[in-house]
Amino acid sequence: MTTKTPAVPEKTSARERLLAAAAELFYMEGINTVGIDRVIERAGVAKASLYNTFGSKDELIQAYLTAKHEAREQRVQKRLSGLASAREKILAVFDDQCEVARKKDFRGCAFIRASAELGAENGIRGVCDASRGWLRGLFKDLATQGGARDPATLARQLELLYEGAAVSWQPDAAGSASKVAREAAVCLLASGGVRTSG
Amino acid sequence: MTTKTPAVPEKTSARERLLAAAAELFYMEGINTVGIDRVIERAGVAKASLYNTFGSKDELIQAYLTAKHEAREQRVQKRLSGLASAREKILAVFDDQCEVARKKDFRGCAFIRASAELGAENGIRGVCDASRGWLRGLFKDLATQGGARDPATLARQLELLYEGAAVSWQPDAAGSASKVAREAAVCLLASGGVRTSG
DNA sequence: ACGTAAGTATACAGATCGGTCTACTATCGT
DNA sequence: ACGATAGTAGACCGATCTGTATACTTACGT
Numbered sequence A, B: 001m002t003t004k005t006p007a008v009p010e011k012t013s014a015r016e017r018l019l020a021a022a023a024e025l026f027y028m029e030g031i032n033t034v035g036i037d038r039v040i041e042r043a044g045v046a047k048a049s050l051y052n053t054f055g056s057k058d059e060l061i062q063a064y065l066t067a068k069h070e071a072r073e074q075r076v077q078k079r080l081s082g083l084a085s086a087r088e089k090i091l092a093v094f095d096d097q098c099e100v101a102r103k104k105d106f107r108g109c110a111f112i113r114a115s116a117e118l119g120a121e122n123g124i125r126g127v128c129d130a131s132r133g134w135l136r137g138l139f140k141d142l143a144t145q146g147g148a149r150d151p152a153t154l155a156r157q158l159e160l161l162y163e164g165a166a167v168s169w170q171p172d173a174a175g176s177a178s179k180v181a182r183e184a185a186v187c188l189l190a191s192g193g194v195r196t197s198g
Numbered sequence C: 001a002c003g004t005a006a007g008t009a010t011a012c013a014g015a016t017c018g019g020t021c022t023a024c025t026a027t028c029g030t
Numbered sequence D: 001a002c003g004a005t006a007g008t009a010g011a012c013c014g015a016t017c018t019g020t021a022t023a024c025t026t027a028c029g030t
Helices: A014-029 A036-043 A047-053 A057-081 A086-102 A110-117 A124-145 A151-167 A176-192 B014-029 B036-043 B047-053 B057-081 B086-102 B110-117 B124-145 B151-167 B176-192
Strands: none
Touching: A014 A036, A014 A047, A014 A057, A014 A110, A036 A047, A057 A086, A057 A110, A057 A124, A086 A124, A086 A151, A086 A176, A110 A124, A110 A151, A110 B110, A124 A151, A151 A176, A151 B151, A151 B176, A176 B151, A176 B176, B014 B036, B014 B047, B014 B057, B014 B110, B036 B047, B057 B086, B057 B110, B057 B124, B086 B124, B086 B151, B086 B176, B110 B124, B110 B151, B124 B151, B151 B176
C-alpha cells in the first residue's frame, strides 16, 4: 500500500497522521527547509488530504505549534497538581524542562525556533507569544502564592532562566542547562522572598 | 546609475556594501526568506560581484555572522576596559545588551536566530557556537577574577540569563528583559561569592 | 444496494531560488 | 599607453516549492 516510510501510526485519521509527521519533521529539521512533499510522504497521505484538512502550509504549522503548546501545558499542569508548595511547583517546571531536554530528539524550544524562522507575518507568531505568555502567567501566579515580594519581577527572572536554558542547550550535555537554571531559580526564589516552607 | 534603493553607503568596496546589505536584510527579515536578489539590489551591486567575492550564499551568511560577532566582542571589550572590578564588568555586559536592545531595529540575538533557521549542516553553526563560547569564557574569567566559589557554574547561570534576555525581548518594552536579567545577575553574584568590593 | 464522504495517486502550474555565463566598462599603476 | 583588476547588467538553467486540478477508490450509513 504505502510505498515509503510512513513512520507514523497507521489507521488513524489523515489529520492526526499529518500532525504527527509535521511535528517530527518541522521540529527536527526546521519549518522552512521541510517541504510539503516530505510531510505527506512521512504521513503516508495524499497531498490533497493535506489541503482539504488544513488549507495551507501555514495553517498546518499553526496547528502543529498549537498542539505542542497544549501538550506541554497539560503535561506541566499534571506534574504540578501533585505538589503542595508554590516553591516546589516552580522548581518542578524546571524539572519538567530537564526531562524533556534529556530525550535524545531534543532540539531546543520549538516556539523560539519557529519564531526565528518566520518573519513578523502571520498568526504563527501569535501561537509562540501565547505559549510564552502562559509560562509567564504560571510563574507569576506561583510567585504570588509563594509570597514573593515582587511576583511580577520574579516571574520575569524565572522566565529568562527557563528560556535561556531552552536556547543554550548542547547536544552532548543534555538537560544540564535546565539543572543550572534550576539552581539559579533556587537562589532567586530565596532572594525574592519565597521560602522553603511556602 | 543605480536603479533602486541602494540604502548602503556608496563608493565603498562591493564586499563592504554586500556585508552591510546582508546584515540589514538577514537580521531584519531572516536568512532563509531573503534571497540573493534582494541582497544585491540593496547593496547596489551586480550578482557576479557577490559570487566573485564570497562564492556562495552560505559563505556570505558566515561572513555576516562573523563580522557581527567580532563587532560585539570589540564593543564589549572596550566597555569593560574602563572598569575596575570583575563584578562591575559582569554587570556591564548586561548593560551593553540593554543598550543594544533599546535600539529600534533590535530583533533578538542574531546567532540564536541563525542557528534556529539552519539545520546542523554547515560551518555557520560553528560561528554561532564560537560566539556563545566566547561569552561563556568571558563570564568564567570574570567570575574567577571576582573570587566566585564556583566560577564555571556561575558563568553558566549568567549565560542563561543573558541568552534568555536576548530571546524573550518584546517589541514594546525594549531593553526591559536585559534589566531584569541584570537584577537577577546581581542576586546570583552575591550568592556566588562575588562581593561588591571585588 | 447505493450515494456520500474521505482518501489516493499524480500531473501540472506558477513562482522563486541559488548559481552560472557572456559581454561590456571603468579605473589605476607602471 | 596599456594590461590587469574589479565591477556592471542581465539572460539563463535546473531545481524546488506551494498549491490546484483531475480521475479513481474505498468504507460506511441508511
